[in-house]
Amino acid sequence: MCPPPSPTSPRSPVDLRVLVADDQALVRGSFRVLVDTAPGLRTVGEAGTGAEAVRLAERERPDVVLMDVRMPEMDGIEATRRICSDVPGVRVLILTTFDLDAYVYSALRAGASGFLLKDTPPADLLSAVRVVASGESLLAPSVTRRLIAEFVRRPGPARDAPPDLDALTDREREVLTLIARGLSNTELAAHLHLSPATVKTHIGHLLSKLQARDRAQLVIAAYESRLIHPQ
Secondary structure (H helix, E strand, O other): OOOOOOOOOOOOOOOOEEEEEOOOOHHHHHHHHHHHHHOEEEEEEEOOOOOHHHHHHHHHOOOOOEEEEOOOOOOOOHHHHHHHHOOOOOOEEEEEEEOOOOHHHHHHHHHOEEEEEEOOOOOHHHHHHHHHOOOOOOOOHHHOOOOOOHHHHHHOOOOOOOOOOOOOOOOHHHHHHHHOOOHHHHHHHHHHHHHHHHHHHHHHHHHHHOOOHHHHHHHHHHHOOOOOOOO
């Protein structure tokens, strides 16, 4: 495993804190070196199992967990579910080898804020950590929308009741539809001729009314309620 950075290198108190969870020590070490050499980021621990990831998340309260899906003792999906349920404010970013990994569907529903392939360029991964830490979700790429669309198209056992959209205003329904189609806040503002601040207000109302953690869950709510249909 690659050693942590030297304690003689001071870090800013506003650094984003990252927990790396992967069952392969070499992978964990590589991610740790990448994070610790990036401005404004630092790792606060490494986990080799899902259970260890949960324990470390509870103890360290990181801003973001880089979570592998397939791990011993407890898989990344269950670990994500427990972290998102029991450790408020912690965001989970799923790392997977396959862009059509069936487990990704369950991970998003468990509360993950998005996912990346493990061969994502380093600069993109670091950017993703910052995006997720800010409260956004990695849902712009078309592959992510396709994954969610495919998931909600499939029948599943014990599926929760579709979200009730009756409490939403017409404008909020419109914003939710566009979010589910992958528009960013900037694109939403331009499309609806609204200010960025007004768009953020609408999104805040949606998160509250639908009891959603972030945009990932808003997209899933839009599909499951049949506000939009998989294409």
